[in-house]
Amino acid sequence: MSEVAATGISVLLVDDHPIVRQGYRRVLESQGDLHVVAEADNAADAYGAFKAHDPDVVVLDISMPGASGLEAIRNIRARSPRARILVFTMHNEAVLVKAAFGAGASGFVTKSSEPSAVVGAIRAVARGERAMSDDIAHVLAEDSLSSGSVLDQLGEREIEILRQFAGGATTEQIAAYLNLSVKTVQNYHYLIKTKTGARTDAQLVRLAATCGLTRI
Amino acid sequence: MSEVAATGISVLLVDDHPIVRQGYRRVLESQGDLHVVAEADNAADAYGAFKAHDPDVVVLDISMPGASGLEAIRNIRARSPRARILVFTMHNEAVLVKAAFGAGASGFVTKSSEPSAVVGAIRAVARGERAMSDDIAHVLAEDSLSSGSVLDQLGEREIEILRQFAGGATTEQIAAYLNLSVKTVQNYHYLIKTKTGARTDAQLVRLAATCGLTRI
DNA sequence: TGCAGCTCGGGCAAATTTCCCAAGCCGGAT
DNA sequence: ATCCGGCTTGGGAAATTTGCCCGAGCTGCA
Incomplete structure (x- = not known):
């Protein structure tokens, strides 16, 4: 079993x-050298x-119910x-x-990357390299030039909750989704408003939208 | 080429x-009777x-950049x-x-439906039936309590207040601007929410935005 | 070791939301 | 003419949420 690396790259899929x-x-396995060993x-x-x-590589989507995907990354690492x-x-x-x-x-x-780019990224990551798709590189480049977004003053959890909220989720739904108490979500809601200076939920949604946190 | 229908279901994938x-x-083609003829x-x-x-069936994701997926549906139909x-x-x-x-x-x-449900839906649609996943049926059932076609059901005043609200104005500001009591504005706020079925202010803002009532 | 910041939640008064209801007005149907 | 129905305007009261303060656990950092 430990010889998998010699015959290909084993992958754990999380989505x-x-x-x-x-x-x-199916896409990955058609490559020959990639093997999905678990999901x-x-x-x-x-x-x-x-x-x-x-597995040699974990491929995961960070937007999932329950604990955050970021949490999973930290957990594993x-x-x-x-x-x-x-x-x-x-x-x-x-x-x-x-x-x-x-x-x-x-x-x-x-x-939105080409499948070949995804597969290439998996191989690169397996080799121990860092990988990102072109659009991500572009976004990061833009970001590094213009820092000072309102989002910078928000913590990870705050951003996650703001995203959910601006997406139309109710306090209860967010609490259930993130396994938090309703009270905590309410507190975050308030905190986010004070930090960003939004006086209204509507302003919050607009803010989230202009920051690219949510699409309308 | 035109005999595809006799040997299975041809599918156009839009995503x-x-x-x-x-x-x-790959998932669809593994079914045997489903053939993706274009993307x-x-x-x-x-x-x-x-x-x-x-194609016999078009399978499409409505959340895409550029023209709306709804637009594509209307276009084709x-x-x-x-x-x-x-x-x-x-x-x-x-x-x-x-x-x-x-x-x-x-x-x-x-x-989030099981692949088998998706495949079943494709076959059902190909047979000319209507199909939806269980969660969608549930959502529609909930919603059917207060049906209607979103913005047409709103009066002039309601639309005006919704516009102000979605623009980020507070209840007091709206009341002052329209020479109404705060209470009246609050009532409109509530009325609009119930009429449109929005459970959250955020949903209201998104609704207003998608209806062109406000720009973000 | 200690400080700072994030995360998570309780508490509590003030404010808002949620509904229910009433009244005036106006247009259309009878 | 009259009545019905819908829009507009607001009161009232209960239920929720907000605004703000607090403490505790944790992590990273000096």
């Missing part, structure tokens, strides 16, 4: 959409699957520093990308 | 994520691809009323679902 996982699995549909299960299968994690998501906000790399990700690829 | 398309393609990565190209390949379109997306808001069916979709399935 909450079953059909998406199945699709990726997980939430962050909590991700580490268990990682431990059980010791904390116990297995040699783990290679490739974030694969539809989001392309600079804050998220930086948070992911900060949490220990080795790569960040958006779903 | 802006290349690897997602490729994944779906498109945006709403604008969808009709061209439809015309060129005349306007010129080819016999087209069968299955919306396949991660969104599950009632407004979207109703808009999709209103635009002429034959089915609506979320990406």
